Amino acid sequence: MAENARHYCIAIAHQPTELQTRAALVEEFKWTVGTQVNVQFVGGEESLQERVRAVAEEWVGPDMANVGLQFGGAGRGDVRVAFLEGDGSWSYIGTVAQQIDVDQPTMNYGWLTPDSPDDELRRVVLHEFGHALGLIHEHQNPNQPIQWNRDAVIADLSGPPNNWGPQTIENNIFARYDPATLESTPVDPDSIMMYPIPASWTTDGFSVGLNRELSSTDTDFIKKAYPW
Numbered sequence: 001m002a003e004n005a006r007h008y009c010i011a012i013a014h015q016p017t018e019l020q021t022r023a024a025l026v027e028e029f030k031w032t033v034g035t036q037v038n039v040q041f042v043g044g045e046e047s048l049q050e051r052v053r054a055v056a057e058e059w060v061g062p063d064m065a066n067v068g069l070q071f072g073g074a075g076r077g078d079v080r081v082a083f084l085e086g087d088g089s090w091s092y093i094g095t096v097a098q099q100i101d102v103d104q105p106t107m108n109y110g111w112l113t114p115d116s117p118d119d120e121l122r123r124v125v126l127h128e129f130g131h132a133l134g135l136i137h138e139h140q141n142p143n144q145p146i147q148w149n150r151d152a153v154i155a156d157l158s159g160p161p162n163n164w165g166p167q168t169i170e171n172n173i174f175a176r177y178d179p180a181t182l183e184s185t186p187v188d189p190d191s192i193m194m195y196p197i198p199a200s201w202t203t204d205g206f207s208v209g210l211n212r213e214l215s216s217t218d219t220d221f222i223k224k225a226y227p228w
Contacts, residue, residue, distance in 0.1 A: 009172075025221070026177075029094030029134045030095070031226070033066050034066055034067070036067075036068040037067060037069055037070065038070050038078045038079070039071045039077060039078070039081065040080050041080075041081050042081060043083050044081070044109075049081075051121055051125075055121065057069055058214065059133060063223075076102040078097055078098055078106075079132050080100075080106045080107065083108070083110075084108050090108050091108075091132055093136065094133060106132075107129075122212055123210065123211070123212040126192045126213070130193050133225075139194055140172075140173075140175060141177075141184055142177050143185070145176060148173065149201055153173055153201050154169055157169050188215055191217060192214050194208050
């Protein structure tokens with residue numbers, strides 16, 4: 001597995017002052033159907049920005065979600081995309097981004113550069129903009145809880161390159177969500193929102209590879225979540 005594939009995304013469904021993360025699609029954080037979500041870049045070379053934009057827009061449009069991604073323009077930006085090296089890959093979920101201070105990013109690509117290969121960039125950008133539209137990590141879908149080998153997960157994620165603390169691991173791996181707060185389908189191992197999961201992380205041999213494209217379930221689900 002490539003080194004960058006061992007980096008894991010953090011999905012943030014709360015303001016920084018709150019203690020717990022909640023992150024299927026979270027009903028509370030959906031955009032209103034038809035909303036034009038303003039997206040602004042905070043740094044990053046123009047060539048990299050254009051590549052990110054082209055991939056992000058695959059989520060929206062007449063054959064996908066009835067939500068717009070309007071890049072650039074005036075104003076504070078609903079979604080603010082940074083490229084802060086060493087800060088990991090993360091995004092606030094859906095409309096939570098509108099609660100964040102205007103001088104702070106709401107999404108980050110900590111290892112993407114103008115030289116990043118297309119498949120790596122697609123994997124990361126599709127995933128993070130899925131969060132921006134309100135989608136949670138698929139491995140936390142409550143419809144089919146994964147049987148985690150907690151010791152193995154903690155051992156791997158507490159070390160490099162992620163160096164996560166116990167609460168970050170709990171919130172982003174083990175936390176299970178109340179089905180009443182979600183729109184969800186059965187767990188989709190092919191979803192772009194699914195983490196790569198080695199078999200050593202589970203007690204029943206369940207594993208998932210490195211997903212780089214929207215699955216058919218991703219496409220069908222986002223259309224139903226934001227219908228035309």
